[in-house]
Amino acid sequence: MASEVTEAEYRQLANFLYAEADMLSEQQYPQWLTTLAEDLHYLIPVPKFVDEEGSRQIGIGNPYFDEDIVSMRLRLGLLSSSTTTTAENPRSLMTHIVSNIRVEAEGEGEYICRSCITIHRTRYTNKEPTAIAGRREDLIRRTDEGFQLVKRHVKLSQAIIMSPSLSFFF
Amino acid sequence: MRVNENFGPKDFDRLVDEENATASRLIFTDETIFKMEQEKVFAKAWLYVGHESEILNVGDYVTRQMATDPVILTRGEDGKAHVLHNACSHRGAIVCNKDSGNARGFTCPYHGWVFGLDGSLKATADDQSVYEGKVDFSTLNLKKTARVDSYAGLIFATWNDKAPDLGDYLGDARWYLDMYHNRTPGGMEIIGEPQRWIADANWKLGALNFGADGPHAVKVHGPVTVAAIGVPMSLVRESLTGSPSVSMGNGHNGIISQVPAEYHDQFPPYLGSHPDMVELYKKHLGPEQNQFLSYLLAGVQTMFPNFSSIQSLMAFDPMGMPVSFMNIRVWQPVSPTKTEIWNWFLVDKEAPEDFKRESMLSGIRSFSVGGTFDQDDSEAWSSITRGINGNIGQQGDVNFQMALAFRDKTIPDFPGPGRAYPSNYAEVTEFDVLLEWQKYMRS
Numbered sequence: 001m002a003s004e005v006t007e008a009e010y011r012q013l014a015n016f017l018y019a020e021a022d023m024l025s026e027q028q029y030p031q032w033l034t035t036l037a038e039d040l041h042y043l044i045p046v047p048k049f050v051d052e053e054g055s056r057q058i059g060i061g062n063p064y065f066d067e068d069i070v071s072m073r074l075r076l077g078l079l080s081s082s083t084t085t086t087a088e089n090p091r092s093l094m095t096h097i098v099s100n101i102r103v104e105a106e107g108e109g110e111y112i113c114r115s116c117i118t119i120h121r122t123r124y125t126n127k128e129p130t131a132i133a134g135r136r137e138d139l140i141r142r143t144d145e146g147f148q149l150v151k152r153h154v155k156l157s158q159a160i161i162m163s164p165s166l167s168f169f170f
Numbered sequence: 171m172r173v174n175e176n177f178g179p180k181d182f183d184r185l186v187d188e189e190n191a192t193a194s195r196l197i198f199t200d201e202t203i204f205k206m207e208q209e210k211v212f213a214k215a216w217l218y219v220g221h222e223s224e225i226l227n228v229g230d231y232v233t234r235q236m237a238t239d240p241v242i243l244t245r246g247e248d249g250k251a252h253v254l255h256n257a258c259s260h261r262g263a264i265v266c267n268k269d270s271g272n273a274r275g276f277t278c279p280y281h282g283w284v285f286g287l288d289g290s291l292k293a294t295a296d297d298q299s300v301y302e303g304k305v306d307f308s309t310l311n312l313k314k315t316a317r318v319d320s321y322a323g324l325i326f327a328t329w330n331d332k333a334p335d336l337g338d339y340l341g342d343a344r345w346y347l348d349m350y351h352n353r354t355p356g357g358m359e360i361i362g363e364p365q366r367w368i369a370d371a372n373w374k375l376g377a378l379n380f381g382a383d384g385p386h387a388v389k390v391h392g393p394v395t396v397a398a399i400g401v402p403m404s405l406v407r408e409s410l411t412g413s414p415s416v417s418m419g420n421g422h423n424g425i426i427s428q429v430p431a432e433y434h435d436q437f438p439p440y441l442g443s444h445p446d447m448v449e450l451y452k453k454h455l456g457p458e459q460n461q462f463l464s465y466l467l468a469g470v471q472t473m474f475p476n477f478s479s480i481q482s483l484m485a486f487d488p489m490g491m492p493v494s495f496m497n498i499r500v501w502q503p504v505s506p507t508k509t510e511i512w513n514w515f516l517v518d519k520e521a522p523e524d525f526k527r528e529s530m531l532s533g534i535r536s537f538s539v540g541g542t543f544d545q546d547d548s549e550a551w552s553s554i555t556r557g558i559n560g561n562i563g564q565q566g567d568v569n570f571q572m573a574l575a576f577r578d579k580t581i582p583d584f585p586g587p588g589r590a591y592p593s594n595y596a597e598v599t600e601f602d603v604l605l606e607w608q609k610y611m612r613s
């Protein structure tokens with residue numbers, strides 16, 4: 001059952017999210033990988049404009065990302081070397097801005113963290129920056145090695161991705 | 171010779187040089203050519219609008235683009251698919267501003283005119299008698315496409331009332347569409363709603379790439395393929411240099427990348443497909459189509475002008491087996507140097523639910539805006555746009571001259587229809603997309 005957290009817990013979790021944002025901006029993927037749980041589920045669905053009344057589900061969905069730890073390892077490996085990525089060679093310039101952090105304790109040593117993320121990004125082939133934002137709902141676990149991300153569900157606030165690739169993480 | 175020049179039919183002889191297998195870089199950047207394409211290509215050809223499985227029931231609709239025009243694809247009371255221009259016949263407001271849904275009709279958000287699923291005007295702002303009989307309301311239905319038809323579950327529409335029947339338009343390409351899109355008695359179904367993203371590139375770069383660009387696959391996708399399917403780089407290269415590319419006629423083109431014969435002992439036939447589906451393919455398709463499918467690494471094709479599909483297989487688990495997926499997409503022109511890519515996945519209807527999900531995962535991790543393949547392609551196309559858009563850049567050509575070496579080397583007794591060439595590197599079929607484009611632009 002969700003319950004309140006102490007000031008100290010809140011600060012620790014916020015620091016975890018801030019440190020993570022830096023790793024993602026800098027694309028320090030081997031380091032980020034150590035913060036991902038073995039039972040990771042990382043999901044970013046495609047948002048839709050629908051009519052509350054007449055909306056219907058078409059198929060099982062076509063998300064931007066639906067990753068487990070195994071696929072994430074492979075993807076991060078590819079993005080970590082300039083020989084296995086064209087999109088991130090040279091690397092995008094990025095700033096991950098985390099805000100609106102709210103935390104609830106969820107059972108033994110687990111927390112639900114809600115936050116907003118804005119990613120400001122420039123690629124070599126287009127110097128004009130793009131921004132993409134979303135609301136994240138994370139499940140974070142306290143372990144002996146520090147916090148680990150177990151679940152992340154990102155609700156994006158744009159229906160068309162205005163840049164040619166999502167070769168980075170939220 | 172950049173902006174506002176009027177191009178006549180003779181100019182298109184020069185802009186695409188058939189003899190020399192080159193084309194002017196202007197065709198990827200020029201504003202006037204872009205505007206002419208809207209009329210000469212996109213108002214004339216059959217354009218992909220959706221899949222039968224997206225509008226199964228009366229009232230189901232999805233909103234789409236036909237190039238720069240918004241449309242609504244509906245399932246009408248008559249059970250037929252209708253394609254309606256999504257701009258109100260009163261003042262032009264977007265009538266349906268949802269991505270998808272089910273409705274009995276559409277009420278314009280501006281003054282409230284009401285239209286049926288077939289576009290017919292049902293009501294105006296006030297009682298129609300207020301117009302005192304001075305207006306012929308039968309002329310105020312939503313504009314409809316001249317024709318709507320489907321093949322292998324793929325629904326196409328055209329504004330051109332003189333267009334050939336869809337079957338004739340697709341011609342020999344139907345044999346290949348059957349092989350990829352129509353392999354079981356139930357056919358295929360859509361996995362979800364579209365992903366959409368913007369590439370800084372002319373729409374033709376995507377259409378050509380899928381029509382198909384063999385050589386880029388080693389440079390751009392080689393390392394990912396090696397990591398994601400676990401095959402050696404030599405196999406990737408040989409599968410491309412030793413597999414056929416096919417010109418299917420009417421500008422429809424593609425490649426069929428096959429596992430090279432010397433690797434067959436390491437590859438079970440139909441790798442990545444569900445075994446129950448394979449039994450259905452064997453019954454539903456001919457032996458030649460089954461031969462291709464059984465050692466398929468990637469079947470990539472463009473149906474002129476801007477619909478493409480790819481069947482391939484990937485594994486994102488180094489310990490796991492690759493899973494096949496079927497990706498379809500439309501390259502929607504936005505401006506000479508911007509394209510909105512619409513991207514979906516299909517799966518055989520009879521496949522078990524867990525396989526459908528596995529196939530979706532395999533697909534989105536490779537051929538989607540977050541996918542390892544598209545990330546890299548988009549970046550290459552953006553760099554073309556930046557490379558050729560300057561004064562000096564505009565004076566040069568884009569080069570397809572591998573075609574000079576291959577265009578006379580058609581494979582005799584090729585088991586499928588169309589003209590086939592012995593390598594995915596041939597550049598003949600890619601250039602053939604441009605030759606078809608040239609025909610339309612000259613008309």
Ligand code: FES
Binds near residue numbers: 258260261279281
């Ligand atoms: S613009 Fe649609 S009712 Fe007036």
Ligand SMILES: [Fe+2]
Binds near residue numbers: 379386391547
């Ligand atoms: Fe590619």
